[in-house]
Amino acid sequence: MRSILSTSASALGNSATSGRPLATGLVVTALVATLAALLLPVQLFGETASAAGNTVTYDDDGGGTVHTRHGPLTAMDRDFVRKVRLAGLWELPAGRQAQARGRTAAVRTAGDHLVAGHTELDRRSVEAGRTLGIALANQPTPEQQGWLGQLNSAADAEYPRLFAELLRRSHGKVFGLIAMVRDRTRNAMVRALADRANAVVLDHITVLEKTGQVDFDALHSS
Structure with a gap:
């Protein structure tokens, strides 16, 4: 997270030459994408674990379909x-x-x-x-x-x-x-x-x- 904030600060510092609104938008987009990437696996694993806990099984007689x-x-x-x-x-x-x-x-x-x-x-x-x-x-x-x-x-x-x-x-x-x-x-x-x-x-x-x-x-x- 510290590296993310450092990158954000650097990008904002350079915004005078590249256009503050555009740079700010890019930084916000990058932050949102990064946080989503960090949180998504946790949510997915949570759903998977929940589903696994409710798994219903049946006895397979080996006869196939x-x-x-x-x-x-x-x-x-x-x-x-x-x-x-x-x-x-x-x-x-x-x-x-x-x-x-x-x-x-x-x-x-x-x-x-x-x-x-x-x-x-x-x-x-x-x-x-x-x-x-x-x-x-x-x-x-x-x-x-x-x-x-x-x-x-x-x-x-x-x-x-x-x-x-x-x-x-x-x-x-x-x-x-x-x-x-x-x-x-x-x-x-x-x-x-x-x-x-x-x-x-x-x-x-x-x-x-x-x-x-x-x-x-x-x-x-x-």
């Missing part, structure tokens, strides 16, 4: 369809359980929404898997089975909090993948599934939060 009558089908597309199916395999029974065990109307309502939403999404994901040739799971993952086990063994007093916590966290994680798929996919069938999943998952997030059992501090620190 295949062509279907509904458009190209990528590894991201296949992973999304599989995850929609997996979500229904544990969130549907969790919703049915909430309908039966919910001690408040809000928890039972959340259960109703989970059952309705995942019944529809499960049907759509199975249809997409069959049409697009995507192998789908028929039972929850060990982790999902563990969550169902926690709900099954929870005491009545503990159940509403655990239900809201597990289901809200799960829906929050998949929400980013849905947005990425909707933005990037070129497959019409996958896009339609993402459209519907976006609406259903947002609805589920909303009704789970309305139970009053979601600990937002714990949710975003995990």
Whole structure:
């Protein structure tokens, strides 16, 4: 910065011979350009770091992109369809359980929404898997089975909090993948599934939060 100011002073000192208005304009332009060059990398790196912190990933099955009558089908597309199916395999029974065990109307309502939403999404994901040739799971993952086990063994007093916590966290994680798929996919069938999943998952997030059992501090620190 000292060299920049020295250059500016020198240019201003010579302005009597070259025309003060012109010299002053050149100096101001040079200063602005220099400061912009100094600040721009900082801003760009800041944006890059922020974007990197919010990166959404998917599981690559190594199958590459295949062509279907509904458009190209990528590894991201296949992973999304599989995850929609997996979500229904544990969130549907969790919703049915909430309908039966919910001690408040809000928890039972959340259960109703989970059952309705995942019944529809499960049907759509199975249809997409069959049409697009995507192998789908028929039972929850060990982790999902563990969550169902926690709900099954929870005491009545503990159940509403655990239900809201597990289901809200799960829906929050998949929400980013849905947005990425909707933005990037070129497959019409996958896009339609993402459209519907976006609406259903947002609805589920909303009704789970309305139970009053979601600990937002714990949710975003995990």
